[in-house]
Amino acid sequence: MTHRVGFVVFDGVTLLDVSGPAEVLHQAGRLGHPYDLVMISACGGEVRTSTGMPLSGTVTAAGAGRVDTVLVAGGDRLAEQPVDAELLATTRAVAERATRVASVCTGAFVLAGLGLLDGRRAATHWRHAGTLARRHPRVRVEPDAIHVRDGRFVTSAGISAGIDLTLALVEDDHGAGAARRIARELVVFLRRPGGQSQFTTPAPAPARDGLLRPLIDSVLADPAADHDLPSMARAAAVSPRHLTRLFHAELGTTPARWVERVRLDHARRLLLDGHSVTSVARHSGFGSDETLRRVFLRHLGTTPTAYRQRFTSTSASTGTARGPFPGAGDAVGHRGA
Amino acid sequence: MTHRVGFVVFDGVTLLDVSGPAEVLHQAGRLGHPYDLVMISACGGEVRTSTGMPLSGTVTAAGAGRVDTVLVAGGDRLAEQPVDAELLATTRAVAERATRVASVCTGAFVLAGLGLLDGRRAATHWRHAGTLARRHPRVRVEPDAIHVRDGRFVTSAGISAGIDLTLALVEDDHGAGAARRIARELVVFLRRPGGQSQFTTPAPAPARDGLLRPLIDSVLADPAADHDLPSMARAAAVSPRHLTRLFHAELGTTPARWVERVRLDHARRLLLDGHSVTSVARHSGFGSDETLRRVFLRHLGTTPTAYRQRFTSTSASTGTARGPFPGAGDAVGHRGA
Structure with missing residues (x-):
């Protein structure tokens, strides 16, 4: 049947x-x-x-x-x-x-x-x-x-x-x-x-807690700065343990994982804007190309270079060849990727 | 408008x-x-x-x-x-x-x-x-x-x-x-x-030439054997130069490129059948993992491991979780990839 x-x-x-x-x-x-x-x-x-x-x-x-x-x-x-x-x-x-x-x-x-x-x-x-x-x-x-x-x-x-x-x-x-x-x-x-x-462009959930808000804003404003647990706790004037509790309650994750996620999002944007992998690693706060690569593999299952290729443009150096539009008539030059 | x-x-x-x-x-x-x-x-x-x-x-x-x-x-x-x-x-x-x-x-x-x-x-x-x-x-x-x-x-x-x-x-x-x-x-x-x-499953074009036919069959039968130009020419009892001319006329490529293509197709099949990368490299005639990887990148734009993941099954170790069908009712165990 x-x-x-x-x-x-x-x-x-x-x-x-x-x-x-x-x-x-x-x-x-x-x-x-x-x-x-x-x-x-x-x-x-x-x-x-x-x-x-x-x-x-x-x-x-x-x-x-x-x-x-x-x-x-x-x-x-x-x-x-x-x-x-x-x-x-x-x-x-x-x-x-x-x-x-x-x-x-x-x-x-x-x-x-x-x-x-x-x-x-x-x-x-x-x-x-x-x-x-x-x-x-x-x-x-x-x-x-x-x-x-x-x-x-x-x-x-x-x-x-x-x-x-x-x-x-x-x-x-x-x-x-x-x-x-x-x-x-x-x-x-x-x-x-x-x-x-x-595919996602995950925006970190806005924290309703007045205590976390300025901390989150400062990480979003400069993801590459030092945002380890002790320095974040100091900035918020709470103990590291209490800060961890607040992150769990508000954002469902740990401070370190949340910071990594913000840096990853920032790195994805920089990559798509055309920055080099090394420059992205530095400006997103991951430091080395190797760390950036590890984080990409863990979260996105791909490398920074492959990620950029996939999302930057439909034009590829192999497999696709293009000319300008509207360009009626004869074969035209290729635009490389 | x-x-x-x-x-x-x-x-x-x-x-x-x-x-x-x-x-x-x-x-x-x-x-x-x-x-x-x-x-x-x-x-x-x-x-x-x-x-x-x-x-x-x-x-x-x-x-x-x-x-x-x-x-x-x-x-x-x-x-x-x-x-x-x-x-x-x-x-x-x-x-x-x-x-x-x-x-x-x-x-x-x-x-x-x-x-x-x-x-x-x-x-x-x-x-x-x-x-x-x-x-x-x-x-x-x-x-x-x-x-x-x-x-x-x-x-x-x-x-x-x-x-x-x-x-x-x-x-x-x-x-x-x-x-x-x-x-x-x-x-x-x-x-x-x-x-x-x-996506293609390229079958080598059947040669109509009586001289190439047994040579092609022997490569297809055992892609991992030694198939360099001198030994192929000896087997066909022609000069290397004449063999190259025949390949061009019949298959539109050189003997070396054609053998590489046959080995690549064989490697793809072995990979999808579940063989390890090292075993595939050896049995397809590429020898080392590194050579296999280079050939995959050049022809398919991906690595052997990524290629296998993409084509083996819809079930992934991350991103998808599955249970047997038909399995009405409660949540069931996951089948790993």
Whole structure:
């Protein structure tokens, strides 16, 4: 019996959250592993996707028949306002009878809204991970994960991560070889380096405590200065132990780890602004290239040089050649990377 | 005046070739850089995409109005059979008046069929690069490129590379900062490591020459054996110079480069089969880990270890946690990578 996948969709659904997974499943079919796809919405009929492109032929939960895997797609409004009661009811109806329940991007807000992720680990778009955690404190949000599985629930990071998630489902159903062949067809990696943390631009949470505020401001203003525990405690006129307690309460981490994170964010910005690795290491407070490299590998799963290449420009010294636009006519010179 | 992008689509069009670029342009709009999207088909109305999902509301070339950028999407049949006259005519009509003409994946076959890529560099899906080059000998196909620009023409590699291509268009129109913000929203890299060569499974072209055939078979059978030029020439009972000429004529490369390519392909397979880097270096004929690493960096833009991680499985030791399926109910144990 062909495995049936039901996509829960709605007006404003992110098209790529639907089309990416659908393309993975289509390619699985070409390899001899067919999946039945059905689009499910609260009222059936047509829904309007993020790009304006309509999705027609959707059915209601009642009309969807058997659904083995449910996939709830994301959309901008899910993180910005309470989830519609109708969308919740639709999702509950199909999730109840499915053996596997997945969400892409902000689709996690729908599953969380139904309490299905309580006590579970979950992923969502990096931009909304904090909101999901605050709105649903019983969900253990993993902000860096590309996708997370917990029991019969699988949740993914933002938008294109739906492709990664669906490859993982196919891998479960048909093995890593099938997933690899599909990834090659789609020209995507089976597993991405560094997880979602590579994409975030994490701003340190603003501390509400009047005591921490000036300390945090001084670290943010000059990350390369000396910010070890004793000097920070002295600046705040508290004991190191009390300062550590305050950091835990306000920022959920230790002073040293928080300072490292601020320096890493600063280093990422400097790198993308075109500074040399050595200059970045010095001005971000890491000192040596080797320390910078170690911190990058630990937090982002990549080196400073590879990170910069990945995020600086679409133009590469190999694999891409470009000329200026608009430049009709003949072949033009290459712009190096 | 809003930049207008016309997507040329048809029955069987790969949905992700359309929806990926459309999502990039939608995100550009959210950043204050709006694009008008219009779907164009030979007859207008509805077309059926690869996944079965219909695309409705397409218009004819005549009805499309002004089009600044044309983007021709791909589809399986474009590489497999001659391109429909209607699709060619539709594309010609919109391409003539556009300042920029792009193709995703096998969409390059449409542009090449119109002669628009003659004398130009171009990219297409790795699986069809050889076919494009054979069918259109005046096109300079770059098999490893993710996207290639030549004059007002931009062509991309397969399927998901349409996202990369569209980020490059936005970068041209609105700068690298805008492209980077969109890439972050979509959770994709702005520039991918290693180009398309990471995805191909290059089989050495079968030599038609009776003299090369047994030599090629012996290298393929045991890539790690000694295959330097003198010993290969001795085995074929020809002079080294004549052997080099034969390789050029039959395989378009030197004996040494061809042997290196065979060893690289063998090494990739052994790595994905789970062999250690040292074992792979020895059994593929590269000898040392360092040589293997150098060859990987030169051809694939990555290290053997990173290559394996990227292609072995969707399950990662960080960023993803998984349990067995179907496993309804409670949180389950993690399977490490």
